[in-house]
Amino acid sequence: IIGAGAVVGGQVPDYAVVAGNPGRVIRMRFDDATIARLLALQWWHWPVELISRATGALARADVTALERLVP
DSSP states (O other), rough: OOOOOOOOOOOOOOTTTEEETEEEEEEEEEOOOHHHHHHHHHHSOOOOHHHHHHHHHHTTTHHHHHHHHHH
16 A cells, blocks of 8 residues: 555555655555465456455455455
């Protein structure tokens, strides 16, 4: 997540929240174990129809529900 008005001049870690000028990581959205699970799922490569079915789980950050949808 990049905050409004943030100026980012480099890489942003997966699932980080960045804000400010210059942009800096202010927190991580999830703990390391959850980030690893999300990265392993690679849900952004799923077919559009499956992502549409997973919208609720994505909005809730329900990793267990996403894991059940793995193609």
